[in-house]
Amino acid sequence: MSTTAVRHEPPAAAPDIKWGMPSRLIASFSGTAGLIVKLVLLGIVNAISVWAAIILARQDKWLALVVLAAATLAIDLIYLSKRAGAVPLKFLIPGTIFLIAFQLLPVLYTINVAFQEYAVGHIITKDEAVKAIEENSLAQPDNGKTYTMAPAKDSAGKLVLLLVDDQSGKPFVGSAQGLEPLADDAVQLDDVGLIKAVAGYQLLKGQDLVNADTALSNFKVPTKNGAALRAEGLDTAVELRPTLRYDGGANTFTRLSDGAVFSDNGQGSFVAAGGEELEPGWRTYKGVDNFTSIAKDPLIRKPFLRVLAWTLAFATITVLASFFIGLFLAITLDKPGLRFSKVYRALIFVPFAVPGFLVILIWAGLLNDDFGVVNQVLHLHVPWLFDPWWAKAAVILVSIYMTVPYFFLVSLGSLQSIPNELVEAARVDGAGAWQVFRKITLPLLLVAVTPLLIASFAFNFNDFGKIYLLTGGGPQAEDQSIAGSTDILISYTYKLAFQAGKGTDFGLAAALSLVIFIIVAAISAGTFWRSRSLEEMR
Secondary structure, three states: OOOOOOOOOOOOOOOOOOOOHHHHHHHHOOHHHHHHHHHHHHHHHHHHHHHHHHHHHHOOOHHHHHHHHHHHHHHHHHHHOOOHHHHHHHHHHHHHHHHHHHHHHHHHHHHHHHOEEOEOOOOEOHHHHHHHHHHHOEEOOOOOOEEEEEEEEOOOOOEEEEEEEOOOOOEEEEEOOEEEEOOHHHEEEOOOOOEEEEOOOEEOOHHHHHHOHHHHHHOEEEOHHHOEEEEOOOOEEEEEEEOEEEEOOOOEEEEOOOOOEEEEOOOOOEEOOOOOEOOOOEOEEOOOHHHHHHHHOHHHHHHHHHHHHHHHHHHHHHHHHHHHHHHHHHHHHOOOOOOOHHHHHHHHHHHHHOOHHHHHHHHHHHOOOOOOHHHHHHOOOOOOOOOHHHHHHHHHHHHHHHHHHHHHHHHHHHHHHOOHHHHHHHHHOOOOHHHHHHHHHHHHHHHHHHHHHHHHHHHHHOOHHHHHHHOOOOOOOOOOOOOOOOOOHHHHHHHHHHOOOOOOEHHHHHHHHHHHHHHHHHHHHHHHHHHHHHHHHO
C-alpha cells in the first residue's frame, strides 16, 4: 500500500485593496471621531427640540409637544443603540423627517385650510380679532382731552410718553401701566410750548425717534373706564374712549351709543340683528363650503370651468405637439453618417440648457407687439400678449419651444434602443416606412415614453412660472373675473390666494389646490391604466 504525500500550499496573500476618497473619508469618521461627531449632531438636534418645546408650551400646543418629545427620544435611542437592527433605521430616519417636513405637513396644512373660512377679513384667530375690534372701537369723544407730548425713555430704558394737559397745564408721564402725575417744575417747555426736557427722562430725538416709530404707533396709555391715550404725530397725544364693550361670557359686543348687540354668527364674525358686521373677523371651520362654492357659485364656477378647459387644452397640445416634433427631429437626425449631426443636436438642445425663466422673459420681449423682433421681422402687428386668443397661441408656442428638446432627447435615446433586427425583418416582409413606424417603432417607443408623457402633462398642467412670467395670466377675460384669458388652474389659484382685494381667499385657494391634485391624479391614473397594454410588447 503506497501513500501519496499531499503538498499544502501556503494561502494566497489577500489582494491589495485601494480605497477611494469617499471610502477613506467615511472610514475616518469611525471610532472615536465618529462618536464625537454623532454626539455633537445629536446635541444640536436636542437643542433645537428644546427650543421648539418651549415655544409649543407657551402656545399650549401640548399634543405637538408630546409628539416632539417622543420623536426626539426615539432619535436619540436609535442613534445611540449598538444593535444591528437599528442600522436600517439610522439611514431611514433622515429621509423620513424630510419627507414629513417638506411633503406630508404642507399637504396636511393645505387640507386643513381648505375647510376653513380663511379669507380677507378672516385671517387672524378669534382672540386676536376681539383685541383688534376693541382697538378699532377706540375713538376720540367730543370732550376728550388732548396733551402736548414728547416720546422718551425712563431710567430702565422703557418707552414712555411725557405729557402736558392742554387745558390744565399739569404734567404727566404715561406708561403701559397707566398715567402718573409729575411735579409741576419737572417739565421744561420751549418758546412754542413744546416739551424740551424732563428731569429723570431722556427725550427721543433724531435717529432714536425714527427707530421708535413703530413702537410709538402701537403704544397706548390706559386710563379710566377703558379709555387710553395714543400718540398722534410726534408732539400730540389724544384721549380715546371705546365705542364697543365686549362681554366674554355672552360672547357679544355691545355698541355703547345705541345698545346694538353683535353676536358670534358661527362663521367667523360678530353680526348685529340687522346684518351689520364688525371687522375684522377670524378663521373658522366651514366644512365643505369652499368645495361646494366651486360647483354652485356662478362667480366661481364659470371662471373655474373656463380655466379648467384652457388648462387641459394647453397641457395636452403642448405635450402632444412637443412629442411629435421632438420625435420627428429625432428620426431625422438618427441617421448614421449624417454631417453636422452634433451641431444640429446642440442647437436643438439650447432651449433646454438655458434657464427657463430667462427663455420666457426673452420671448416676452420678442413677442412685444410694438418693438418685438417677431413682428418687426415678419412685418406684422400681432398683439401676441394683449389679445386673448393670440396670447393663448403665444403661450402654447413658447411652451412647445421649451419642451421639444426634452422629447427630442427622450425619443432619440428610445429609437436607438429599438433592435434593428425587428426593423429589418419587417422590411424583408415587405413593410414600408410608414408601416414600420406605425407597427414597430411607435409602439416600442411608447413603452418607454408613455410615463414621461404623463409626467410632462402633469408638469405643464401646473406650469405656473411660464404663465406668470409671460402673460401674468392676462389679458383680462370677457367675464371680468379675477381669472385672466391665459390663466391655468395653478395661476388662478395663486390669484385667489394672494391677489389684493376681494380675490384674497386662502381657504378657497386651498380647496382648489386639492381639486387640481385630484384632477391630475385621476388623469394620470387613467392614462397609466390604459397604457398597461403596452407592457405586453416588452
